[in-house]
Amino acid sequence: MIKYLVAIMIFISCFSISIISSAGDQNYLHSELDYEFQVPTGSNTPTIYPLETKKKVRFVDDKYMREVTYVIERESQIEQYKCSNCHLDGKNKKIKGQKPPHDHIVLKHGDAGQFTCFDCHNENKRDVLKNNFSKDVSFNQSASLCYQCHSSQFKDWSNGAHGKRIGKWVGERVIYNCTQCHNPHDPGFQKRMPLAVPKMRGVTK
Amino acid sequence: MSMKSVIQSIFNKEEKISKSDAPLNLKTLTGVDGVPSGATDFDQEKLTSKGMSRRSFLGFMGATALGAGAVASAGPAIKSDDKELVLLKMKEYFQKNYRILSEDERKVIIERLERKAKLADDLTLNIKSTEARPDTQYGYALNLSKCRGYGDCVVGCREENDLPEDGSMDYIRVLEMDKGTFTMKNKSIGYVEEVPKDEKYYLPMQCMHCANPPCVPVCPVGATWKEKDGIVVVDYNWCVGCRYCEAACPYEARRFNFKTPSVPKEKINQDQHYLGNRKRMKGVMEKCHFCVHRTREGRQPACQEACPTGARVFGNLLDPKSDIRWILENKTVFRLKEDLNTQPQFYYYVD
Structure with missing residues (x-):
């Protein structure tokens, strides 16, 4: 009896050798170093940056927080940084044959006409921002500028209920800064197509 | 003779x-x-x-x-x-x-x-058998005010756990619900329009990893159990495929392999755990396992990593300094189907 059983099992296992076909599409979650989200155009949702390739900097105002907090360094992600390459001594360098580089920016922050550029940007030192007390704020530390108005969001962000923690859930606390997710000139999230269209049994539309 | x-x-x-x-x-x-x-x-x-x-x-x-x-x-x-x-x-x-x-x-x-x-x-492959961390009970908090139904978590989970691309086995389902209601009558899962719609809110559902899981005692062979850190897992080799647990789960969190899973070789995640995302067979149950191969090493689950709005928070419920404990103590928090005494460890909160 046992020999028949074993013979049947061997047959089953021979049949069950699965044939795996190949298809080319990159896998973004598996490689630690270079994954990116394919976000449809017209969206301002952020791409996901791996922790290894981005530097972290300590958040300057983490004395208001429960534990030591790091944020992702921002300056290297700004395309035209450093700003003082063009904005020198209160004058704007113009390159012939090139369109003004900031023309695409439309300020949709707050009510129409409520803000101007120099409410946040430092007119004299273009490489940094400035807060309401005309103190310099680094581009890396944008949260300490934003919380002047958005205090309730800052409270949630500093305690983990707003924003996103990256890396590990335990140990060193590294979180996204405000500008990692929100475009400061247009902070709202845009509508876009869902990435996944699930197909489930027994689901009626 | x-x-x-x-x-x-x-x-x-x-x-x-x-x-x-x-x-x-x-x-x-x-x-x-x-x-x-x-x-x-x-x-x-x-x-x-x-x-x-x-x-x-x-x-x-x-x-x-x-x-x-x-x-x-x-x-x-x-x-x-x-x-x-x-x-x-x-x-x-x-x-x-x-x-x-x-x-x-x-x-x-x-x-x-x-x-x-x-x-x-x-x-x-690198199949792990990492044991549960001491003094840990995993919990999950999801901000319903922030979820916009983009479905990135679904795709992240799919990639991480080698689920089929057609979405027939997804561990996470994002329900599109009418604002101001909590009935399942008008829910929709297969939405394909631009999100978020003005009159809708989005409710992602997955395994709640209940403290009192109804799916565990119904298993006739003991192929599913609750680990020390609170994760409900399945031994795929021991499962007989009777699907009692699927019937017992009030959150419809379990999935049955009706056919042999076939994922392209290039897409298979080589970072695996015996109780987690290793290869499943035809005729066994599977479910969300809080990315046991990641979380037991301190990393975030794949759905948290994929979420573009930061609506998902993962952490240790026994650690009084953790983010999730602050949320439970300071936010408006609720759980689904609390009246069933399943005691889910998956919390929803609003701003």
């Missing part, structure tokens, strides 16, 4: 045959070397020397070889790799429940799985 003596002589003959030949060794017969031996259930003695003579055993092996050759239709003989694979698969049938195995036994079955993947699919 009487009937009795005839029978006796036949028995004596058989005895002679079995005595003259030394007990057979399956390894030498099949030409397999380097198979992880040790604490496996496969009993060579039973198969060879006891209920079977040498002749009949050889005959049955020959028939098997013929059958396998016909299936593969590759050539007249089987390669030694194929023989080893068949043997490994056979040993897997006699494996014990993962919970009662010692550490060495677990090592053996995991080595076998890795070798099997190498032979069958040419994959170099």
